[in-house]
Amino acid sequence: MAKRPEKPIYSFIRKGNVLMPEMAYDLRALDGVANGQRVRIDIKEWRNLDRLKAYWSLLHEAVDATGMSVSAEKLHEVIKLDTGLVDLVRLPNGMTVAIPASIALDRMSEGEFIAYFQSAEEWLARVYGFVSEREVAA
Incomplete structure (x- = not known):
């Protein structure tokens, strides 16, 4: 179709x-x-593009500083899975699996993205002990 x-x-x-x-x-x-x-x-309110850029900057900074992932994009997928930002999909065999959900501008409100961004920062600190230099400076 x-x-x-x-x-x-x-x-x-x-x-x-x-x-x-x-x-x-x-x-x-x-x-x-x-x-x-x-x-x-x-x-619908427009999403804050500067905040989205800050999120991706954080992921690139984390990868560069720690080598925790092969890329910011792969780290992004892992964070979504581990923080529960997932869509549940039922496979033909009846098994349900979680796949990373989207943070696309048309899929998530600004408030939802702010909450997700904070959970990603907390996850990076808890799992890898990584805190952005921008956070340390603040």
Whole structure:
């Protein structure tokens, strides 16, 4: 079965009790919507990209400092498994296995990512005794 095309994502900024399109692209999303017409929207906050970059920086720093994994990407998968960030999948033989879940921007809220990031830092400290230089400096 063919995968459904993803819907475009538009960005609006709240100004008082009004949502204003952020750019011309976002404004064009309103083409064909009449004034006063009722529409459905899904409110989702944008994720903090600086925090996501800090997470990956932490993993690279940990790998470089300790050699605990062959790569930051592999360490990322291990951390997700060991901290319980998993999806459970039932195999054809009836056995259920845990596979690492996604931290993708569209799969996890900012609050969920903050909690996951903190659990990853705690895991690195507990399992490997690793604390980021940025944490030590703070």
